[in-house]
Amino acid sequence: MSLLExxxxxxxxxxxxxxxxxxxxxxxxxxxxxxxxxxxxxxTTLRLIAGFDRPTSGSIWMDGTDLAPLPPFRxxxxxxxxxxxxxxxxxxxxxxxxxxRMQKVAPVDITRRVDEALAMVRLGELGARAPKQLxxxxxxxxxxxRALVNRxxxxxxxxxxxxxxxxxxxxxxxxxxxxQTLVGITFIYVTHDQEEALTMSDRIVLMRAGRxxxxxxxxxxxxxPRSRYVADFIGDTNLLRLGGDxxxxxxxxxxxxxxxxxxMPGVVDAVTFVGSTYRVRVALADGQKIMGLxxxxxxxxxxxxxxxxANRAVVVRD
Amino acid sequence: xxxxxxxxxxxxxxxPLVWVAVTLLLxxxxxxVQSFWHQGANGRPSHDLTLANYARLFxxxxxxxxxxxxxxxxxxxxVASLLLSYPLAYLLAFKVQRHKQLLYMAVIIPLWVSYLxxxxxxxxxxxxxxxxxxxxxxxxxxxxxxxxxxxxxxAVVIALTHIYTPFTLMPIYAxxxxxxxxxxxxSHDLYxxxxxxxxxxxxxxxxxxxxxxxxxxFVLSMGDFLAPQLLGGNDSALMVSNLVWSLFGVSSDWxxxxxVSVVMLALTLTLLWLAGRAESRWNYTGSxxxxxx
Numbered sequence: 156m157s158l159l160e161x162x163x164x165x166x167x168x169x170x171x172x173x174x175x176x177x178x179x180x181x182x183x184x185x186x187x188x189x190x191x192x193x194x195x196x197x198x199t200t201l202r203l204i205a206g207f208d209r210p211t212s213g214s215i216w217m218d219g220t221d222l223a224p225l226p227p228f229r230x231x232x233x234x235x236x237x238x239x240x241x242x243x244x245x246x247x248x249x250x251x252x253x254x255x256r257m258q259k260v261a262p263v264d265i266t267r268r269v270d271e272a273l274a275m276v277r278l279g280e281l282g283a284r285a286p287k288q289l290x291x292x293x294x295x296x297x298x299x300x301r302a303l304v305n306r307x308x309x310x311x312x313x314x315x316x317x318x319x320x321x322x323x324x325x326x327x328x329x330x331x332x333x334x335q336t337l338v339g340i341t342f343i344y345v346t347h348d349q350e351e352a353l354t355m356s357d358r359i360v361l362m363r364a365g366r367x368x369x370x371x372x373x374x375x376x377x378x379x380p381r382s383r384y385v386a387d388f389i390g391d392t393n394l395l396r397l398g399g400d401x402x403x404x405x406x407x408x409x410x411x412x413x414x415x416x417x418x419m420p421g422v423v424d425a426v427t428f429v430g431s432t433y434r435v436r437v438a439l440a441d442g443q444k445i446m447g448l449x450x451x452x453x454x455x456x457x458x459x460x461x462x463x464x465a466n467r468a469v470v471v472r473d
Numbered sequence: 474x475x476x477x478x479x480x481x482x483x484x485x486x487x488x489p490l491v492w493v494a495v496t497l498l499l500x501x502x503x504x505x506v507q508s509f510w511h512q513g514a515n516g517r518p519s520h521d522l523t524l525a526n527y528a529r530l531f532x533x534x535x536x537x538x539x540x541x542x543x544x545x546x547x548x549x550x551x552v553a554s555l556l557l558s559y560p561l562a563y564l565l566a567f568k569v570q571r572h573k574q575l576l577y578m579a580v581i582i583p584l585w586v587s588y589l590x591x592x593x594x595x596x597x598x599x600x601x602x603x604x605x606x607x608x609x610x611x612x613x614x615x616x617x618x619x620x621x622x623x624x625x626x627x628a629v630v631i632a633l634t635h636i637y638t639p640f641t642l643m644p645i646y647a648x649x650x651x652x653x654x655x656x657x658x659x660s661h662d663l664y665x666x667x668x669x670x671x672x673x674x675x676x677x678x679x680x681x682x683x684x685x686x687x688x689x690x691f692v693l694s695m696g697d698f699l700a701p702q703l704l705g706g707n708d709s710a711l712m713v714s715n716l717v718w719s720l721f722g723v724s725s726d727w728x729x730x731x732x733v734s735v736v737m738l739a740l741t742l743t744l745l746w747l748a749g750r751a752e753s754r755w756n757y758t759g760s761x762x763x764x765x766x
Binding site for chain 1: 653655656658659660661662663664665666669673674677678755757
């Protein structure tokens with residue numbers, strides 16, 4: 156069942172088209188990631204759904220109403236901001252309870268729901284602290300609790316892990332995903348980090364220059380990229396010209412054999428140790444380069460032949 | 474730092490320090506000492522130390538009541554400046570998209586016009602042949618020019634408000650600009666409408682700027698003497714600085730004048746100190762309104 160529908164959504168800033176006639180249907184309960192480089196329109200999409208910005212044209216349907224003309228404070232949607240945007244003059248508790256106070260929920264219920272929300276993000280003891288007394292990860296969790304306490308049907312997250320270091324980010328990715336499954340709220344998650352998108356999402360929307368380039372599950376996006384842009388953006392890949400076609404082959408599907416292996420002939424060009432494997436670059440006879448992953452090291456300058464399963468090579472359009 | 478640059482650094486620091494010491498600290502020190510001198514019968518102060526000046530100051534009702542009156546004028550000026558400049562600063566910071574700099578300059582430019590010109594302008598506007606009377610006469614609302622516009626406390630308050638409003642506007646504008654837009658968006662996102670967002674987020678976060686602006690308006694207008702002189706009439710609206718002026722001038726009672734100045738200085742410094750403390754307590758956005766001080 157679709158919870159939210161974007162129909163013909165556009166946003167122009169003068170001559171610049173930030174969002175170009177986008178149609179998108181978001182399913183209830185799914186974790187949808189909007190992925191893209193900066194300027195691709197992903198943040199614009201989020202801001203239009205939240206109501207911080209108005210579309211130039213198009214509509215945003217939820218429960219049979221068009222949200223587009225409504226101010227943000229009348230939309231059943233909450234946001235987790237990129238830099239948390241916690242109110243610096245309020246305690247953690249008051250931050251979390253803010254939305255409930257604005258909705259004039261009874262004080263008894265506010266106390267209970269704030270307690271629950273803080274417990275959910277494991278910050279039960281820190282309610283009296285000021286936001287600046289918390290670490291980045293803790294502030295992130297307060298921002299999450301502040302949004303989730305309102306029990307929205309749709310939660311928007313704008314690069315919420317962008318300010319955290321890599322290790323903490325990986326932890327929080329798992330935690331967020333678990334939380335989403337637990338509360339069953341639909342998440343629209345904006346990021347430029349393709350790895351994050353692959354790890355967490357039910358579906359990924361890859362945006363490019365204000366349009367949707369491809370929508371699909373992480374598996375589909377990785378295994379069957381429709382364009383060279385998608386293949387290149389999501390994961391590492393080799394883009395090769397073979398005959399008239401352009402073909403994407405993932406490094407892990409590239410097999411190297413001895414010179415008489417019967418594949419494409421080439422010479423090992425560079426070898427890098429990356430921990431679990433060796434990344435081997437081979438210069439093919441026609442001048443193209445191809446990257447492969449190998450369990451064992453191989454010396455530079457060695458003649459090899461390169462193979463892959465035909466069904467692993469995806470023809471991509473420009 | 475290289476040793477070669479050190480002499481220049483010392484010189485560069487020493488010159489302003491000496492300047493401040495000679496032009497500011499030294500006169501203040503002299504003032505403080507003088508306030509304990511004895512006013513002789515011949516009108517010349519003798520150098521034996523006494524508390525008599527302070528006793529006279531607080532013993533006669535003239536000085537305390539004038540200080541209170543000045544504080545009252547300053548308070549009205551402060552409130553009026555705040556009511557004018559907060560909405561304006563809010564519009565400039567959040568609503569105006571185009572010509573923002575131009576509008577800001579329009580508010581600030583009057584600062585470059587001489588104080589005297591601005592005070593005289595009000596004399597022209599409020600006087601018997603002034604603009605206000607002209608309009609009232611031509612509309613037939615009054616049949617003879619109204620005299621009490623000029624030479625009244627109201628005239629002083631109006632002129633001082635006009636003169637000091639830019640000083641309240643600047644810090645308020647600066648603090649509003651420093652509030653991250655995402656905080657107001659977060660409030661909207663959490664069901665806070667425009668008014669409640671203002672009350673719960675924008676206003677509390679702008680208090681340091683409000684306080685800085687109010688301190689400016691209050692301190693500057695409390696110490697003002699030209700506006701009361703020009704627009705306040707001869708004695709109906711004299712403020713404490715006018716008294717100091719006449720004590721040093723006409724009555725040539727320097728020790729008493731010094732004592733009044735010291736009391737005013739102490740009051741002002743106390744006020745600045747309290748305001749500074751409150752400001753740093755309320756300062757959440759890390760804005761730099763304090764740089765105006």
